Amino acid sequence: GAVVSQHPSRVICKSGTSVKIECRSLDFQATTMFWYRQFPKQSLMLMATSNEGSKATYEQGVEKDKFLINHASLTLSTLTVTSAHPEDSSFYICSARDGGLGGGSLSYEQYFGPGTRLTVT
Amino acid sequence: KQEVTQIPAALSVPEGENLVLNCSFTDSAIYNLQWFRQDPGKGLTSLLLIQSSQREQTSGRLNASLDKSSGRSTLYIAASQPGDSATYLCAVRGFGNEKLTFGTGTRLTIIP
Numbered sequence: 001g002a003v004v005s006q007h008p009s010r011v012i013c014k015s016g017t018s019v020k021i022e023c024r025s026l027d028f029q030a031t032t033m034f035w036y037r038q039f040p041k042q043s044l045m046l047m048a049t050s051n052e053g054s055k056a057t058y059e060q061g062v063e064k065d066k067f068l069i070n071h072a073s074l075t076l077s078t079l080t081v082t083s084a085h086p087e088d089s090s091f092y093i094c095s096a097r098d099g100g101l102g103g104g105s106l107s108y109e110q111y112f113g114p115g116t117r118l119t120v121t
Numbered sequence: 122k123q124e125v126t127q128i129p130a131a132l133s134v135p136e137g138e139n140l141v142l143n144c145s146f147t148d149s150a151i152y153n154l155q156w157f158r159q160d161p162g163k164g165l166t167s168l169l170l171i172q173s174s175q176r177e178q179t180s181g182r183l184n185a186s187l188d189k190s191s192g193r194s195t196l197y198i199a200a201s202q203p204g205d206s207a208t209y210l211c212a213v214r215g216f217g218n219e220k221l222t223f224g225t226g227t228r229l230t231i232i233p
Binding site: 006032034042043044045046049091093095097109110111112113114115117 | 125157162163164165166167170210212219220221223224225226
């Protein structure tokens with residue numbers, strides 16, 4: 001259980017275009033999903049927290065108008081990189097929080113997707 | 122601001138050896154600490170999660186310890202195998218939110 005998928009796994013786009021990445025929880029409902037970015041040989045940096053039915057919360061320094069996040073259902077969140085530039089090339093990973101058993105939200109664990117490699121030419 | 126450091130950045134050991142990976146964090150007020158494995162170009166696989174009230178967790182050949190007061194955690198891998206080659210990341214979660222702060226990882230290579 002607790003499987004998270006991402007689509008596509010790899011995408012190449014031209015500078016100035018937009019690209020959408022999907023994150024799905026396959027066997028559980030995820031009220032909260034998280035989007036991370038990972039540059040080569042660096043660690044994961046949280047970009048934003050996505051809550052179903054409400055606006056995403058962005059980390060400091062992340063442009064919300066450039067990285068559009070939509071979490072319209074309990075199993076799907078999307079990240080759209082608008083007007084992509086070569087410096088946006090990175091590995092984007094999502095995670096989803098399940099409901100857990102008992103306790104409040106602090107007890108929930110995040111499950112990670114396989115990542116999406118974005119290359120902007 | 123929480124900072125997580127992992128040393129060494131890379132480690133190569135012969136197959137069969139036991140090894141220890143280190144993780145340190147600056148703010149000891151954590152809710153839990155988690156160890157992940159990441160294969161090249163892939164996502165994260167959760168290995169062990171230690172709650173702040175726990176001292177260690179074990180799964181098979183893996184044992185993770187947590188010393189919250191000193192801001193340290195170790196991941197012990199027994200009888201290493203070539204299949205253990207990967208990057209190992211630790212991440213801490215603070216109180217009051219679900220944000221994970223990741224270390225930069227240790228790239229482990231097991232030499233057959």
